[in-house]
Amino acid sequence: MFSGSIPALVTPFDAAGGFAEAAFREFVEWQIAEGSSALVACGTTGEAATLSAEEHFHVVRVCVDQARGRVPVIAGAGSNDTRVAAANLRAAKDAGADAALMVPPYYNRPSQEGIFRHFAALAADAPLPIILYNVPGRTVTDIQPATLIRIVQAFPELFVGVKDASGVLARVTQHRLALGADFAQLSGNDDLALAYNAMGGVGCISVTANVAPRLCADFQAACASGDQAAALALHDRLYALHDAMFTDASPGPVKYALTRVRTDFPPALRLPMTWPSEAARTAVDAGLATAGLI
Incomplete structure (x- = not known):
């Protein structure tokens, strides 16, 4: 159902800290034109943790409206409260999303049985397909x-x-041996996407694709077609940029990178996220140069 290069979209903010809708619409349009195969709205990279519920699903609605069915839209919808997660699924459906991306409960650290029961409870009335999102480095839940x-x-x-x-x-x-090839395995780490696809993955929900959507789409297409030489060459070209995206707290580096490749992108984050350090900006510039983007 989902494959290829799927950017975990950043959320642009204006100088007053509000959602910069016009900039976001232009950004979505660019992502589609550059070959992204689906879009994730309001994930971690989209600073979902700093959005109110109303803002969150407004951003999803705008993404759906701008995409106009050309690519699927996946809405971030996870919560550490099962009841809130269920409400988020309904809100994602009402906003027009095609699927939801859902982390396991974070902070309260449920057992493996608790994780299963959380998702089983959601399954009882879920209005959308769900992509599980396992990111123990953030949720402290694996x-x-x-x-x-x-x-x-x-x-x-x-x-x-x-x-x-x-x-x-x-x-x-x-996962593949137990669930088969039809279960879509998507890398959550750009720097591991080449190896991940070689082992049976079918794509990546990507940070780097925010900045280099065409290169990331071409990389995924090379993997899918079995052109290992082209995939390796693109991986090498993008590797420094992949690494630079996490030289400071994300999404600081990726938002800085966007201001370097798009003059219309506003340079704002919401606290507690801050502008990346000088060292991180230097690393981003070097990665962009290696990738041929500046």
């Missing part, structure tokens, strides 16, 4: 392979894929 497999096998029509940012490549094989 969906272990046995638990993920259990969730998907219990509700195979609902849980259609995973964004795996665990960094454990062996899981690609574990």
Whole structure:
């Protein structure tokens, strides 16, 4: 259902800290024109943690409206409260999203049984397909392979894929052998996407694609066609930029990078996120230069 290069879109803010809708619409249009195969609105990179619920799903609605069915829109909808997560799923559906991206409960650190029951409860009334998002570095909750497999096998029509940012490549094989090739495995780490695809992944929900959508789309197309030489060359060309995206707290570096490649992109973040350090900006500039973007 989902594959290729899928940017985890940043959310632009104006100088007063409000949602810069016109800039976002132009940004969505550019992403589609450059070959992105789907769009994630209001994920981690979209500073969802600093958006009110009303703002969150307004951003999703704008993304859906601008995309106009040309590519699927995936709405960030996770919560550490199962009842809130269920409400978020309904709001994502009402906003027109095609699927939801959902982290396991964070902060309260449920057991593997608690993670399973959380998603089982959501499955009872979920109005949208769900892509599981495993990012233990942020949530301090890890969906272990046995638990993920259990969730998907219990509700195979609902849980259609995973964004795996665990960094454990062996899981690609574990998931594939248990769930088959139709379960969409998407890398959550740009720098591991080449290896991830080689082991059975079908794409990446990407930070770098915000800045280099055409190169990321071409990279994924090369992987899908089996052109290993082209995929490796694009991986090498993008690697320094992948690395630079996390030289300071994300999405600071990616927002800085966007101001370097798009003159219309506003340079604002919401606290507690801040503008990246000089060292991070230098690394971003070097990565952009290596990629041939500046």
